[in-house]
Amino acid sequence: MKTGQEYIQSLKKMKTEIYFMGEQIENILDSPYIRPHINTAAVTYDIAFEPETMDLATAVSPYTGKKINRFTHIQQDAEDMVKKSKLLRAIGQKTGTCFQRCVGWDAMNAVYSVSYEIDRKYGTKYQEKVIDFVKYIQENDYMVVGGMTDPKGDRGLPPHQQPDPDVFVHVAERRKDGIIVRGAKAHQTGAANSHEILVMPTVAMRAEDKDFAVSFAAPLDAPGVTLIFGRQTNDERKLGKLDQGNPTYGVVGGEALVIFNNVFVPWERVFMCGETEFAGMLVERFAVYHRQNYGACKAGVIDVLIGASAAMAEYNGTAKASHIRDKMIEMILMNETLHASSLAAGYESRPLPAGNYYPQTTYANITKQNITRSHYEISRLAHDIAGGLLATLPTEFDLRDPVLGPLILKYFAGAADTNTLDRIKLARLIENMTGGTSLVESMHGAGSPQAQRIGLLKNANLKQFKQMAQKICGITP
């Protein structure tokens, strides 16, 4: 297993081609825009060595018998699924933001399960390649991007009818030794500071979409791979410190557009190629794995937000007001509901045909559906509690000014015996945790809200529920 420092050092060996603000970033460790996300991901490594989190953050690999970082583990039982939930909350409490690594973890489990089922139907040998890849990731303790989301172009057309086929990653050429792929994956969390990407199709497909039903793994510095790092709300604050709110770990995960420009992938790293009927299964499996997380990592992040709001109320001198306490209750109610459903998805998980465990689908969908509302509502309450200074605070540069600084501290003082600079830090934390990018991530990560709603209706046993009602009210005996 790697420590956080060893992970950071391992990134120096990557030759990832990445661009931001019109320039190529030669050294991501020195980039103020990317460094906070590296620091966050490093926590997923260090946590495996802390005594109080070691059991949560590590597992024994069923392939090597060695102790591994849990983020590289194939889920073996319900206890693993529950530990996932608890681990993610614990890390969220430390970082106050997305720590990126769970996407690849879920992708590995989804691909592991589907490759087994493809092999069972077609006699292919995909799963043994998946296991080889998983072992490689475990032995090197690498960080994997979950490459799900294609740009998709015209959402009304299937992949094979797109005017530009590159809006879905696809096989451009099949060769004896592997495939050449083209296309892109959008919104790729942690791509800038990961080692590998595990690509999956993003929609269910028809027979004509054969070239688009592809799943493979590639190093992020493979020839032909280009990353364009995404803009975030307030990202130029990363050039400063205090105004970031969370200067060590940043906001959200740091997302990139990952472009595949005729990238060669050897057959050993291809886990699906043309088996269109399994594309939808892979999408759903990944999505459900990932949806469970939003009541875990976000629960931890929201714990921090709730704490910041409670502290802010004290700094404002409003903590004892009944309406403030009531708002705190609402925040706690929503957050614990999120975590409860994530845990339920784990406790009620069941084995897939491949043997690895899978969250209870309805509870996972509920978790994600609720975060799309709760995070916004909790943020609204945080804004309400904190006050208007979230929107109007002077900059840290003015705060440093010998004349302006004392004036800012004078006029933004809160309750007696509280430190005004601390009040400003809390306000910046709340402001940045509830700003645009972090909320959008909760809205669309692991699938947009409508996707969960479709899942909820699909899995609800309305026929039986109707029979129950009809029996009780005497329509049927």
Place this chain on the structure above:
Amino acid sequence: MKVGVKFCGGCNPYIDRKKVMERVKNMLPPGKYKFEYFDWDDCEAFIAVNGCSLACARYPANQKVIVVSGFEIEGKQYSEDSLASAVVEKLSALTGDKIAP
């Protein structure tokens, strides 16, 4: 003597679980006890350190176990500062090992 230690997930910590265990270790004679956080085979006793009264940390069955549940150990309330000495006292009783504070 090998003592297994299991921490809860820490989602609702009323006590600093890490600090409590560090104090326990500092109270024990050096080199005599080995604390195991992952491989719990052959442990002679077990300490489950929970941050709150929910006490969700699961431990192997049929173990001699001390369960810390927030400020409580086996139904009795302690201050956070006195939890460690209470754990050491119970460890002594469980293992029959006379531990001088």
